[in-house]
Amino acid sequence: MKGKPKAKQSDKQILVDSLKTQLGDAQAVYYTDFTGLNVKRMTELRRRLRKAGVEYVVIKNTLALRAVNESGLVSQRLKGPTGVVVAKDGITAAKVLSDFAKENDQRPAVKGGIYEGNAVDEAMVKKLAALPNREDALSIFAGYLNSIPMMFALALDARKTQLEGSN
Incomplete structure (x- = not known):
């Protein structure tokens, strides 16, 4: 068979x-x-x-x-x-x-x-x-996180300029 x-x-x-x-x-x-x-x-x-x-x-x-x-x-x-x-x-x-x-x-x-x-x-x-794949998404996110301190510093500088101008 x-x-x-x-x-x-x-x-x-x-x-x-x-x-x-x-x-x-x-x-x-x-x-x-x-x-x-x-x-x-x-x-x-x-x-x-x-x-x-x-x-x-x-x-x-x-x-x-x-x-x-x-x-x-x-x-x-x-x-x-x-x-x-x-x-x-x-x-x-x-x-x-x-x-x-x-x-x-x-x-x-x-x-x-x-x-x-x-x-x-x-x-x-x-x-x-x-x-975006995982690595690209993490890279974008890291770039965003890295920009936060710079944006904060720019905001502080603008506020300082604003306060100095009102005096």
């Missing part, structure tokens, strides 16, 4: 378990259609994502869905070739995907995903890409 070898099934389960573990730590999961990207471009995309601390996994849709469902996340139906972006920093991942797509004829296309437990579509991923 012919059947699938047990090793194949356990290999699939290992992939599902590995993806499920990654999903547990993720702030965001984005699904992409990488159709039209050659090996060189796929390698470049993976390199950029890895440099940003983001995982990119190409896996059969049924396995990806099983991992997503077993992790407790809600997901949409996946069709066609799918690359799964798993990120602890969803904004940085969205930026890398968006920038790469701009340079490569809008590929990979974002099918949708999950950000902080909420379903997102391609338009929302583009909006997330436009937001």
Whole structure:
């Protein structure tokens, strides 16, 4: 009797378990259609994502869905070739995907995903890409904090000038 070898099934389960573990730590999961990207471009995309601390996994849709469902996340139906972006920093991942797509004829296309437990579509991923990432936001905040003492000193100086002028 012919059947699938047990090793194949356990290999699939290992992939599902590995993806499920990654999903547990993720702030965001984005699904992409990488159709039209050659090996060189796929390698470049993976390199950029890895440099940003983001995982990119190409896996059969049924396995990806099983991992997503077993992790407790809600997901949409996946069709066609799918690359799964798993990120602890969803904004940085969205930026890398968006920038790469701009340079490569809008590929990979974002099918949708999950950000902080909420379903997102391609338009929302583009909006997330436009937001400042954590480092940029902290930099803006630090710049604001650094300007407070200077504004206070200027206000004191203006008040001093005002008081001296009224005497």
